[in-house]
Amino acid sequence: MPKSRTEALLARMEGRPWLTDGGLETAMIFLEGLDLPQFASFTLLDDARGRERMAAYFNGFMDEAERLGAGFVLDTATWRSSDGWGAVMGLSPAEIDRINRAAVDFALSLKAARPDGGRNVIVNGVLGPQGDAYAPDRVLTEAEAEAYWRPQIASLAAAGAEMVTAVTMSDPAQGIGIARAARALGIPAAIGFTVETDGRLVSGMELGEAILRTEEATDGYPAWFMINCAHPSHFRQALKGDWVKRIGAIRANASTRSHAELDEATELDIGDIEGLARDYAGLQAILPNLRVLGGCCGTDHRHVAAIGRACIHHHAA
Numbered sequence: 001m002p003k004s005r006t007e008a009l010l011a012r013m014e015g016r017p018w019l020t021d022g023g024l025e026t027a028m029i030f031l032e033g034l035d036l037p038q039f040a041s042f043t044l045l046d047d048a049r050g051r052e053r054m055a056a057y058f059n060g061f062m063d064e065a066e067r068l069g070a071g072f073v074l075d076t077a078t079w080r081s082s083d084g085w086g087a088v089m090g091l092s093p094a095e096i097d098r099i100n101r102a103a104v105d106f107a108l109s110l111k112a113a114r115p116d117g118g119r120n121v122i123v124n125g126v127l128g129p130q131g132d133a134y135a136p137d138r139v140l141t142e143a144e145a146e147a148y149w150r151p152q153i154a155s156l157a158a159a160g161a162e163m164v165t166a167v168t169m170s171d172p173a174q175g176i177g178i179a180r181a182a183r184a185l186g187i188p189a190a191i192g193f194t195v196e197t198d199g200r201l202v203s204g205m206e207l208g209e210a211i212l213r214t215e216e217a218t219d220g221y222p223a224w225f226m227i228n229c230a231h232p233s234h235f236r237q238a239l240k241g242d243w244v245k246r247i248g249a250i251r252a253n254a255s256t257r258s259h260a261e262l263d264e265a266t267e268l269d270i271g272d273i274e275g276l277a278r279d280y281a282g283l284q285a286i287l288p289n290l291r292v293l294g295g296c297c298g299t300d301h302r303h304v305a306a307i308g309r310a311c312i313h314h315h316a317a
Contacts, residue, residue, distance in 0.1 A: 006188040006223045009122070009163060013291055018122075019065045019308050020073040020251065020294030027057060027300050030268035038089055040080035042099050045106060058110055060301045062121065068308045071120040073292055074111060076103040079128035079167060082152045097155045100125075104159035125156030125164040125187075127178060139203075142217065145177020153181050153189075163188040165249075168229045170194060170202045172213040179218040190249060192226035199238030207235065208243045215246065224248025224289065229296045231256045231271070232279035239286050248291045250283060252276065254298030269298050277306035284311055 025041050028034045032053045037043055044050025058074060065072040078100055080089075086096035104125065111118030127149055130140060140148060153164055164187055166178045175191040182189035193210055195201055201210055211225050226249035227235055233256055239247075254271035276299075284290055293311055295303045 005186060006221075009188045009223060012122075013071065016069065016071055016120075017308070017312055018071040018073055018292045019061065019068070019304055020124075020249075020292055021058060021061045021075060022295035022299030022301070022304050023254075023297045024054075024057065024075070024077065025079070026268060026297050028053065031300060032057075038080055038085065040085065040089065041077040042081045042103055045077060045099065045102050051106065054106070055110060058107075061304055062110075062114060064301060064305045064308060065120070066115075068312050070308060070312065071122065073122050073124050073294070074107050075124050075126045075165075076100075076107050076156065076161065078103045078126045078152070078156065082128065082130065082149065084130050084148065085128070093151065097151070100152055100155035101159040104156055104161050108160055123160065123162050125153070125161035127152060127164055127166045129168055129170060129174065139171055140173055140177065142173045142176045142180070145174045146181045147177075149178045150181040150185070153178070153185055153187065157185050157187045161187070163190065163223065165190040165192060165226065167192045167226075167251075168194040171205070172210040172217075175210070175214040175222070176217045179214065179221045183218065183221045188223045189221065190224050190226055191222045192228045192249070192251070194229040195227065195235050195238070196230070197234045199235040207238050208241050211243050211246055215243075222246075224291070226251060226292070229253055232276070232283060236279075236283070239283075244287055245289055247287050248289050249294070250280065250287070250290060250292075251294040251296045252279070252299075253296050254303055270300075270303070271298060273303050273306050276303055277310035280307045281310040 025039050029036055044054055062072050081096055081099045083093050083096055107123045111121045130148055169175050179189050195207055200206055225246050228251035231253050255269035293307050
């Protein structure tokens with residue numbers, strides 16, 4: 001019998017691939033023409049049109065997962081809904097708590113509305129960086145990181161999120177603090193790091209070192225690690241060593257551009273959709289425990305559908 005919620009989650013995910021969505025924020029801005037102050041998708045939750053467009057967005061991905069016989073990890077729109085970003089946007093901790101709970105409620109409603117009641121859907125509470133992931137103004141200590149994200153994790157867990165994932169983290173102290181807070185609150189956690197075009201974190205630290213530091217400092221608590229918000233060509237060469245066995249999710253950018261170049265872009269770069277799918281298929285050969293496949297900036301249903309088609313045979317074999 002599983003001894004923990006993390007073991008139960010991993011056991012539930014065995015035997016099938018799991019898809020997730022693409023670049024929610026870039027899709028809402030560039031494809032739907034919606035305004036996201038501070039790149040915060042949670043602002044759509046209190047807007048009827050925003051909820052409608054987000055529902056259509058996520059249902060499109062879940063429909064594709066069903067067609068492919070895959071499970072689906074359904075994210076909450078909470079990348080920017082920590083207390084720190086709330087303060088930037090003039091929101092109190094109480095308002096941020098409400099927003100996090102509302103985001104989980106929205107995801108749970110989408111799950112419940114699936115034809116099978118969402119039996120193959122996992123609601124995932126998303127945690128974003130404290131500041132700019134690509135040009136952090138300061139590096140938090142492990143203790144500061146744990147204190148910073150604990151209120152948000154508590155809100156997400158209390159509302160019914162089945163796990164949380166740290167997305168676009170730029171140093172191991174953030175991952176360590178988040179994993180410790182999640183462990184204290186009894187909810188499974190995945191830790192996602194973003195890298196530059198050289199496959200290293202923004203600090204210059206090697207990805208493998210960041211993962212190993214997080215592992216050691218948290219007694220291996222993360223359910224898995226993720227690489228996101230970088231093109232496979234940026235990090236493929238860095239995937240060497242036993243630590244790659246701990247990578248369970250990839251959410252790559254569509255574009256091969258650097259973060260700095262993407263920040264300056266005025267049009268969406270959707271990249272080479274089929275080429276990205278082939279890249280994912282190639283990554284499966286070197287990431288034996290890769291279980292969650294999705295996208296990040298510039299990706300949408302087309303990318304994830306192509307990735308699913310390219311990778312589904314690996315799980316069926």
